[in-house]
Amino acid sequence: MTKPHLIVIGNGMAGCRAIEEILARDADRYRITIFGAEPHVNYNRIMLSPLLAGDKSFDDIVINDLAWYADNAIDLVAGDPVVAIDRKIQTVTARSGRVESYEKLILATGSDPFIIPVPGHDLQGVVTFRDMDDVGAMLRAADAGGDAVVIGGGLLGLEAAHGLSLRGMKVTVLHIMPTLMERQLDEAAGWLLKEALEARGQTILTGADTAEIYGQGKVEGVRLKSGHEIPASLVVMAVGIRPNVKLARGADLAIGRGIHVDDHLVTSDANILAVGECVEHNGLVYGLVAPLWDMCRSLADGLVATPSGYTGSVTSTKLKVSGIDVFSAGDFSGGEGCEDIVMRDAARGIYKRVVVKDDRVIGAVLYGDTQDGNWYFDLLKKRQDVAEIRDALIFGQAFASGGAASANPNAAVAALADDAEICGCNGVSKGKVVGAIAGGACTLDAVRACTKASASCGSCTPLVEGLLAVTLGDAFDGERTAPTLCKCSSFTHEDVRRLIPEKGLKAIPQVMQALHWTTPDGCSSCRPALNYYLLCASPGEFVDDNQSRFVNERMHANIQKDGTYSVVPRMWGGVTNPKELRAIADVAEKYQARMVKVTGGQRLDIFGIKKEDLPAVWADLNAAGMVSGHAYAKALRTVKTCVGSEWCRFGTQDSTGLGIKTEQMTWGSFMPHKFKIAVSGCPRNCAEATIKDFGVICVDSGYELSIGGNGGIKLRGTDFLCKVATEQEALDHCAAFIQLYREEARYLDRTAPWVERVGLDYIKARIVEDVEGRVALTARFHFSQRFMQDDPWAKRAAGEDYKLHQHLAEIRPLATPSLVAA
Amino acid sequence: MSAVGEWLDIGRVDQLPALGARTLPVRGGREIAIFRTANGEIYALANQCPHKQGPLSQGIVHDTTVTCPLHNWRISLVTGEALGEDKGCVPVIPVKIDGGRILIGRAAALEGVA
């Protein structure tokens, strides 16, 4: 009696695995034929990456060699793809014309790489990364030398880039999203990955949108939409895959994104099954191997044993780039009821984030140390209740299950041996910290001062605090003397400011990693602060992060209660002229401003401007020579003046002129908070200089300088700083004082509370007594101003960040078409 | 008349800055704010803070929260609820992404259109 004929289309990972599962259950049920488009035996596709990188040979990655086919009497038809299925007469036809009839048919055709249809995508030298042919093409290109561009910064793209750069090519990765592997990694991990790859010599361009691949007959380079060109002799497209459903569609099987299958992997035709990346089950398609194993088991159970039923798979990802450990699983998008547990160890380059919801792990991202990836993945799949081990979860399996975890996290610390290392940076043991506490160090700062524990990277701060609590009991109030920057960090403002230059930190995610932020991307308190600290620390180098700025600074205008904006152009020293007034009047009419008001800062405020109109308003004001008044910014606001010696019968000096010079020197400078200056021509003080951050009172013999005044919520008169003889000295002292404030105050401290905290004597010592120090401060201020003094309005009026001012689109429900792109 | 689809295509994901937002006015209805998180997820809310109608599109986005620009209420992008001590809720418009394009639920987007 002849056995029923089982045909498999696709000699890949799922097709052969399905056969293995069937053979294991019943080796004699079917006569088996496998058609494969590739001229090879069944190999491990995921090992193409190490093959490309030179870590493996083809023989190493073969799963089933020819002997396996022979031993199991499997007819392998390699290099001859099936081109049609006839379901009525149950036959398949191959390209060679060969026709075979089947009783059961399994489709395992995998996926096709997606090719973005940019001009030049069909040039010679453009390849995908899917099979042996692709690897062969890449190896030939690498042998010929030259540069490569990889389009796509996902798993595949990065593995291709890694392999090519090991093969000696200079590689540029183009990724359209802002961070790498954004579907598997969060911003923090994506950023670390980018840094690590760049350190290995790859160029990574994020937010890079390919416009064209250019070349005469073969690839010569890639042009981005930004106009940037990257020369290359090889372009690898790794932008995604699509289930290969061509045959199924031709045979009229039910398909969605993939071939529809039921829980037993049966398609809409009872004699045809499908498995692997080509299928869609319960609305899901997969692009990893783990689900294939599950599917193949259920397929074999259903076909030859007791049906078990496939219920879908949860997947996890690892990047196969040697020396870079990345793991991700589940959902880490956060949201309601989700709690993030974050641990960062900058010294060892580690970032771990576990997302917990309703006492269950629902997602994990690990960078640098992926040892516990499988454990988290297991907790996730089993939906295990983690309430008991919650506090120790982030430290990994060894710690959490070592009995150290309990409802009280301090018990874990108490349980540590005396010689256990608490602070890795400074090699401080538990015994030493406890000794210091017993010796009278009752606060975190005191412990830091006498043992150096937690004084470097700060990652052990919770441990030290735990020891304080355990050792002092109720006597430890948990308070720190200086407040931390925000709840995302255990560092104070001062710590962060000191550590940024010390560790050479240059970007917000880098600070968060180096200083162990406990949240993935900070909050609305720390992001603006970090943005400012970095800007202050690296003038000219740091690229301002617009999304870390409060709306007013982002829009360069003041938001009003109705969502419109007010616009205040600079009016140097409170002096204006007919041309400026005319321009303001014209703008007010043209853009239907609802009010023009003289402000308390001696200039004009135009109210009720729509965000879409702002660039046009600014262009008009620029045309009349006016620039932004920064009425919205933590920056120099106004320099108020009085008329002074030029007109006033009491005036002693040219207070108006000095005010204008001061404003021209200081405008554009970002600071911890807003900063106001005034210059009065005599002690009658009509410019109210004694309630300003920096005030000048002119007298016959010179200029009296005073600082730290505030007219706002808490009225504070200035403190007298010193008296100087010349305008230039007044300007130099002003610059030095501003720079000291810029470098040392906490973000959102006005000068008044800052001066009160550090003391007037300190300010005098730095500005008046230490002449060399003052000169250096003044010089640093002027250096920074070289990069600050360009009008932000002019750039916006010229089109920069135009998207911020435009609607994404507009919906017009009653008109056709119903959607109008902006 | 052709049948009206359930989803409205409003543009490409990369037209939004990460951790940023853009606006989508609706003729005769209320303006919608479209947000993008650090992970590239997209959310849509009515562009009106439950406190005093502040334009949420102009707030600072962090994680899946937006902080209102007017008085710093924190609003969940996922549920539209005010977080912490504050009480209030803003309508959420369903969003899905298909091939890099943003689709929003038509019915919710057009709610209140005369």
Ligand code: SRM
């Ligand atoms: C327009 C103006 C009122 C006016 O019509 O005169 C004004 C308007 C606002 N002030 Fe003021 N202040 C204005 C002069 C002042 C002054 C007087 C001065 O500068 O001589 C003071 C007291 C002096 C001082 O700052 O020490 C002043 C003390 C404040 C304060 C309290 C600051 C403090 O340290 O306590 C705030 C709140 C804040 O900044 O957090 C504030 C905040 C504001 C804000 C920005 C409120 C806000 O966040 O939306 C208002 C914005 C209005 C807008 O959209 O333009 N405004 N504000 C004045 C603009 C001056 C300019 O030309 O830029």
Ligand SMILES: Cc1cc2nc3c(=O)[nH]c(=O)nc-3n(C[C@H](O)[C@H](O)[C@H](O)COP(=O)(O)OP(=O)(O)OC[C@H]3O[C@@H](n4cnc5c(N)ncnc54)[C@H](O)[C@@H]3O)c2cc1C
């Ligand atoms: C470079 C690389 C690295 C990867 N790394 C990982 C990883 O680290 N972890 C992970 O989980 N996954 C990884 N994957 C994904 C994994 O390889 C796939 O999920 C898996 O191979 C899918 O198996 P499949 O059998 O469905 O498809 P395939 O393995 O692609 O098999 C389909 C086969 O069908 C053949 N075929 C198609 N049409 C026809 C036809 N008409 N006639 C005959 N034959 C046909 C194809 O030629 C192909 O050989 C990686 C993939 C690549 C390309």
Ligand code: SF4
């Ligand atoms: S005093 Fe109060 S109400 Fe008046 S402008 Fe200043 S902040 Fe607004």
Ligand code: FES
């Ligand atoms: S209007 Fe949003 S917080 Fe007040």
